[in-house]
Amino acid sequence: MNTTHQTVFLNESIELLNLEPGKVVVDATFGTGGHTQALLDQQSTVIAFDWDADAITRGSTRFQSEISQKKLFLVHESFSKLAQEVERITINENLAVSGVLFDFGTSTEQLMSAERGFSFVGDGPLDMRMDTRLAVMAKDILALVPEKQLELLFREFGGEIHARAIAKAIKQSPVPITTTAQLAECVLKVNHRRSGGIHPATKVFQALRIAVNGELSEIQLALPQAFDVLEKGGRIVSIAFHEGEDRIVKQQFAQWEACNKARKLQKKAVQPSEAELKDNPRARSAKLRGIEKL
Numbered sequence: 001m002n003t004t005h006q007t008v009f010l011n012e013s014i015e016l017l018n019l020e021p022g023k024v025v026v027d028a029t030f031g032t033g034g035h036t037q038a039l040l041d042q043q044s045t046v047i048a049f050d051w052d053a054d055a056i057t058r059g060s061t062r063f064q065s066e067i068s069q070k071k072l073f074l075v076h077e078s079f080s081k082l083a084q085e086v087e088r089i090t091i092n093e094n095l096a097v098s099g100v101l102f103d104f105g106t107s108t109e110q111l112m113s114a115e116r117g118f119s120f121v122g123d124g125p126l127d128m129r130m131d132t133r134l135a136v137m138a139k140d141i142l143a144l145v146p147e148k149q150l151e152l153l154f155r156e157f158g159g160e161i162h163a164r165a166i167a168k169a170i171k172q173s174p175v176p177i178t179t180t181a182q183l184a185e186c187v188l189k190v191n192h193r194r195s196g197g198i199h200p201a202t203k204v205f206q207a208l209r210i211a212v213n214g215e216l217s218e219i220q221l222a223l224p225q226a227f228d229v230l231e232k233g234g235r236i237v238s239i240a241f242h243e244g245e246d247r248i249v250k251q252q253f254a255q256w257e258a259c260n261k262a263r264k265l266q267k268k269a270v271q272p273s274e275a276e277l278k279d280n281p282r283a284r285s286a287k288l289r290g291i292e293k294l
């Protein structure tokens with residue numbers, strides 16, 4: 001299993017941004033810096049956000065030279081604060097933004113780090129906060145949210161068909177569920193069948209992660225801000241892995257197009273090529289979309 005992040009839609013997303021050298025671009029989801037590196041390689045100035053302090057620490061070391069030359073501005077903040085942070089940097093530096101890139105979800109580094117609690121790879125605390133400044137962890141949700149709401153959460157954010165039975169098993173557990181191994185075990189008691197090679201607890205973990213980090217509302221808050229900071233002719237490119245994420249992007253893009261504020265760059269979302277899927281099976285649910293501001 002690959003333990004380092006493989007950037008999805010690397011070439012396609014950079015091409016879609018269509019930046020001339022020297023332009024300013026926002027990488028709203030820095031992660032391990034795969035997209036940022038490609039943007040720097042084509043002489044863009046990058047303002048990169050990540051909510052995760054570990055990602056920012058790693059990035060500050062790796063890109064020390066670009067940061068000192070003001071080719072890269074690394075911001076430890078949610079992309080839902082995009083406008084205020086971009087304005088702070090661009091006003092000081094007299095820059096205009098020509099592109100914004102979103103690559104939603106988690107990085108492989110986050111998933112592989114047992115102590116962050118994002119996955120059942122190894123045992124760790126059920127945390128799942130992307131930003132450890134957030135107050136509520138996944139284990140708090142399991143303890144505090146009533147069974148019916150838990151069921152809805154697993155169904156809505158995870159598409160989990162065993163949502164009701166899993167919520168019941170969690171609530172009836174003789175001990176509070178506070179670790180990733182306990183949660184995986186609880187799900188396996190309800191359903192132990194892998195479908196399409198995917199671990200039975202995958203959807204429950206995904207649903208909890210989305211809830212802990214308020215991921216869908218973060219996207220809803222960020223998209224209009226990305227649009228506002230963009231100059232005319234600038235582009236927003238989005239890579240989504242979850243249907244809920246992609247739906248928000250699709251609807252927002254359609255709304256801008258309907259009122260002639262922007263034009264979509266393709267009719268349908270782009271899916272990963274066979275070659276990318278072979279190289280990186282994690283790309284299987286990825287969808288790429290782009291829009292240009294008019």
Ligand SMILES: C[S@@+](CC[C@H](N)C(=O)[O-])C[C@H]1O[C@@H](n2cnc3c(N)ncnc32)[C@H](O)[C@@H]1O
Pocket residue numbers: 005006007008028029030031032033034035036049050051052055077078079080103104105106107130218
């Ligand atoms: C799929 S990874 C991005 C990978 C990156 N494009 C690369 O090539 O390495 C998603 C990243 O977005 C970050 N993230 C998720 N939600 C965020 C938010 N609301 N604000 C800022 N960063 C966020 C995560 O911490 C994670 O590092």
